[in-house]
Amino acid sequence: MIEVIAFDADDTLWHSEALYFRVQQEFQALLASYCGDDGVMDELYETEMGNLPYWGYGIKGFTLSMIETAIKVTGGEIGARQIQKIIELAKEMKQAPVHLLPHVAEVIPTLSESHGLMLITKGDLFDQEAKIASSGLVPYFDHVEIVTDKTPDVYRTLLAKYGIDPRSFLMVGNSLRSDILPVVGLGAQAVHIPYHVTWAHEVAPVQGDEPIGYVELEHIGLLPDLMGRLGRSGSGG
Amino acid sequence: MIEVIAFDADDTLWHSEALYFRVQQEFQALLASYCGDDGVMDELYETEMGNLPYWGYGIKGFTLSMIETAIKVTGGEIGARQIQKIIELAKEMKQAPVHLLPHVAEVIPTLSESHGLMLITKGDLFDQEAKIASSGLVPYFDHVEIVTDKTPDVYRTLLAKYGIDPRSFLMVGNSLRSDILPVVGLGAQAVHIPYHVTWAHEVAPVQGDEPIGYVELEHIGLLPDLMGRLGRSGSGG
Numbered sequence: 001m002i003e004v005i006a007f008d009a010d011d012t013l014w015h016s017e018a019l020y021f022r023v024q025q026e027f028q029a030l031l032a033s034y035c036g037d038d039g040v041m042d043e044l045y046e047t048e049m050g051n052l053p054y055w056g057y058g059i060k061g062f063t064l065s066m067i068e069t070a071i072k073v074t075g076g077e078i079g080a081r082q083i084q085k086i087i088e089l090a091k092e093m094k095q096a097p098v099h100l101l102p103h104v105a106e107v108i109p110t111l112s113e114s115h116g117l118m119l120i121t122k123g124d125l126f127d128q129e130a131k132i133a134s135s136g137l138v139p140y141f142d143h144v145e146i147v148t149d150k151t152p153d154v155y156r157t158l159l160a161k162y163g164i165d166p167r168s169f170l171m172v173g174n175s176l177r178s179d180i181l182p183v184v185g186l187g188a189q190a191v192h193i194p195y196h197v198t199w200a201h202e203v204a205p206v207q208g209d210e211p212i213g214y215v216e217l218e219h220i221g222l223l224p225d226l227m228g229r230l231g232r233s234g235s236g237g
Numbered sequence: 238m239i240e241v242i243a244f245d246a247d248d249t250l251w252h253s254e255a256l257y258f259r260v261q262q263e264f265q266a267l268l269a270s271y272c273g274d275d276g277v278m279d280e281l282y283e284t285e286m287g288n289l290p291y292w293g294y295g296i297k298g299f300t301l302s303m304i305e306t307a308i309k310v311t312g313g314e315i316g317a318r319q320i321q322k323i324i325e326l327a328k329e330m331k332q333a334p335v336h337l338l339p340h341v342a343e344v345i346p347t348l349s350e351s352h353g354l355m356l357i358t359k360g361d362l363f364d365q366e367a368k369i370a371s372s373g374l375v376p377y378f379d380h381v382e383i384v385t386d387k388t389p390d391v392y393r394t395l396l397a398k399y400g401i402d403p404r405s406f407l408m409v410g411n412s413l414r415s416d417i418l419p420v421v422g423l424g425a426q427a428v429h430i431p432y433h434v435t436w437a438h439e440v441a442p443v444q445g446d447e448p449i450g451y452v453e454l455e456h457i458g459l460l461p462d463l464m465g466r467l468g469r470s471g472s473g474g
Contacts, residue, residue: 054327054328054331054332055297055331055363056362056363057363058363060292060295060297060298060301061297061363063301064297064300064301064324064327067304067320067324068321068324070317071317071318071320071321074317076316076317076318076321077317078317079313079317080307080308080311080313080314080315080316080317080320081308081313083304083308083317083320084305084308084313087301087304087305090291090301091291094291094292095291124361124362124363125293125361125362125383125385126292126293126294126295126298126361126385129385146362148362148363148366
């Protein structure tokens with residue numbers, strides 16, 4: 001039986017990647033007069049990956065990577081005013097209102113009546129706290145955990161911290177890499193709900209032919225029905 | 238009786254502000270050819286304060302504020318290569334080894350034998366996690382909490398979360414504003430250990446003539462003796 005359902009936040013409960021995508025397009029437009037569109041996005045992604053050990057995830061690190069990319073792809077020709085515009089774009093991102101995904105506002109209160117709910121989100125503490133606070137969902141979660149990365153070790157530590165048996169734990173998220181594979185590897189269950197845009201970094205390679213034990217749903221509105229069926233038939237561990 | 242001692246981290250257990258101070262000097266040197274020394278530090282501080290709602294505390298926000306300041310004080314004349322140098326300075330900051338303050342390596346293990354210990358640090362999750370991990374002190378703390386700000390509400394929530402009576406709680410830190418005043422206001426006890434450099438933002442104005450109930454120590458090496466005396470005489474609530 002599933003007792004605790006944990007949710008990823010960005011692109012599972014509210015829109016996030018779409019905002020990054022839009023800002024990247026504005027960033028590309030800003031650089032168009034210097035270098036056209038050629039390879040800017042690839043260079044940005046490479047810079048972001050190289051900077052992960054320095055900045056981790058979140059808007060501030062993304063912004064520093066945009067600035068570095070702008071300097072690199074323009075061969076140092078980018079003007080200070082353009083760099084200030086990149087910073088302004090980032091400030092708009094930070095101030096952007098939280099838009100819940102469809103069904104979230106109904107599903108979370110409903111499930112909170114039958115299950116313990118957790119929020120487990122990866123990213124910048126300052127970004128995430130603000131989004132969580134303005135989501136209106138805080139009262140429905142027993143625990144909120146903001147982590148710098150979602151590895152099997154991080155999930156193992158969280159389950160131990162709250163005394164949760166992995167067999168009674170189910171994680172819901174949009175990222176195979178961060179939300180599904182590490183959890184399934186611990187013997188817990190997982191529900192994958194793809195978002196229409198996925199950051200390349202979060203795409204997990206599927207290895208081998210063995211089926212991986214998780215359920216895929218089209219949208220979160222289908223989750224209460226699934227939980228009802230899991231409850232009736234037993235989780236099977 | 239004090240049962241739980243909580244420690245601030247930056248400039249209480251290890252050096253931090255001195256590193257910011259050194260980087261600020263290099264930043265000032267970088268701008269010297271554009272605008273001399275005049276007002277650069279004041280402008281940086283003002284930019285940081287204006288950016289707190291966007292970036293919170295930590296190296297990444299500090300870096301974005303340095304870049305904005307550089308653009309502003311040079312009237313947009315700063316070159317992209319100089320901005321890249323600011324980013325390199327920030328990366329060096331992030332990679333700088335953690336240097337424990339004198340006595341910390343002895344005092345923390347000693348006190349962990351007689352008291353529950355907590356670490357309560359304000360700042361960027363990614364910065365703080367890395368410093369905590371490399372400090373070697375993790376095994377001595379029962380709980381580690383990284384928060385975006387240290388207000389009375391934040392302390393109240395933490396004490397409730399762990400079921401700690403404020404009268405049995407003592408906070409140790411270098412910042413009157415963040416570590417001492419909010420805690421004393423909850424009826425808990427506090428030990429102020431000044432660091433030789435204090436960020437202007439952390440300097441709290443002392444209001445009125447009423448004495449505020451906290452102890453000031455010259456260095457953390459004196460803390461076990463103080464705890465022994467508090468234990469013998471009772472905390473007095």
